[in-house]
Amino acid sequence: MTAPPRNPLEARPALVGEPGLNVALSRIGFSPASAPKTDLALRRREWMLDVMEAQRALSEEARAIPRVRGLSSQDFLDSYYAPGRPVVIERAIDHWPALKRWTPDYLRRKVGDAPVENQGDRAANPDFEIDGYSHKKVLPFGAYMDLIAAGSGNDAYVTANNSAANRAALAPLERDLGHIDTYLTRAHGMMWIGPGGTFTPLHFDLTNNLIAQIVGRKSVIMLPPSESARLHHGRHVFSAVRDLEDETRLVLYPLARAARRFVVDLGPGDLLYSPIGWWHQVRSRDFSVTITYTNFRWPNEGFDSFPAD
Ligand SMILES: O=C(O)CCC(=O)C(=O)O
CATH class of the missing domain: 2.60.120.650 (Cupin)
Incomplete structure (x- = not known):
């Protein structure tokens, strides 16, 4: 069994929007309970940007x-x-x-x-x-x-x-x-x-x-x-x-x-x-x-x- 990656984004093979990315994003870094509030807020902002970009990538036209x-x-x-x-x-x-x-x-x-x-x-x-x-x-x-x-x-x-x-x-x-x-x-x-x-x-x-x-x-x-x-x-x-x-x-x-x-x-x-x-x-x-x-x-x-x- 391979050890889980320190940061799931690091293990992500290619583009945002691929199957499994949402799961990976939800596991980034510290657990929400232990993370300082500012860090959690920041990671949630990163998450928003990522999922929006993943959606844009669905269309060849929209992402070019x-x-x-x-x-x-x-x-x-x-x-x-x-x-x-x-x-x-x-x-x-x-x-x-x-x-x-x-x-x-x-x-x-x-x-x-x-x-x-x-x-x-x-x-x-x-x-x-x-x-x-x-x-x-x-x-x-x-x-x-x-x-x-x-x-x-x-x-x-x-x-x-x-x-x-x-x-x-x-x-x-x-x-x-x-x-x-x-x-x-x-x-x-x-x-x-x-x-x-x-x-x-x-x-x-x-x-x-x-x-x-x-x-x-x-x-x-x-x-x-x-x-x-x-x-x-x-x-x-x-x-x-x-x-x-x-x-x-x-x-x-x-x-x-x-x-x-x-x-x-x-x-x-x-x-x-x-x-x-x-x-x-x-x-x-x-x-x-x-x-x-x-x-x-x-x-x-x-x-x-x-x-x-
Ligand atoms: O042309 C360049 O070398 C850089 C231009 C650039 O990065 C900019 O204007 O922000």
Whole structure:
């Protein structure tokens, strides 16, 4: 006879919604009698999320992250923004001049040697995102482009954390962009520029985000908020797992293996709606430029009430 698992979720073979899961969920952790009240309340909340997600998984249509074209403002609000459901809106910004113009040489010519902040020296620190402030570096833009032209990797990346500092330096690129009035108000986005191989570790955002892919391809792994119990929420918005594709991390955090995930591939012209609370990690496949927006036409204020560390 095999010993009962310490945590039945750990023994769960695959997706929520499989026969036997309800039994397993009811046996998680301590017995209700001995558990502190707060722990019981938390486990009941996890249970609710799990069974709701299991129900959604009954339908292929309901559980997918759809790829659509020509989505109206009202349909976006009704079917995606308000329900907090991710969607890829393909070819939404195909007509922006940036998609044709933004080669590395063109970017160098337009930005010149203006000082640009980036997140640097990341390779040596696995917590480079949590320790983001200590990784801020400033280089003339040409020197940054030389650095990332040297090869693919995750050592240096211009990210949203640098966007306020880079507003003036990157302003000459703005004229190559259009507007996304169907879903957004008019405001600046946050620009991400990096080589193939950049990696943004597993986290969720405190706002709804629209990720606009301008140059190159990215691969995004997305997981619903209901998977939080398997993703070891660590500091702030980050998962201690860091990378769901790294076997050495999965050995440390085996629950994460069973977390329901979606792989979303983005290419130039695609928009990904990433709702607040959805876990995601992002890898670039090529030299890549992305702009992220939070200025939706509808309220986007979850961050105000987030319980901080
Ligand atoms: O493109 C990336 O590297 C990360 C984007 C992202 O995770 C975000 O905007 O929350």
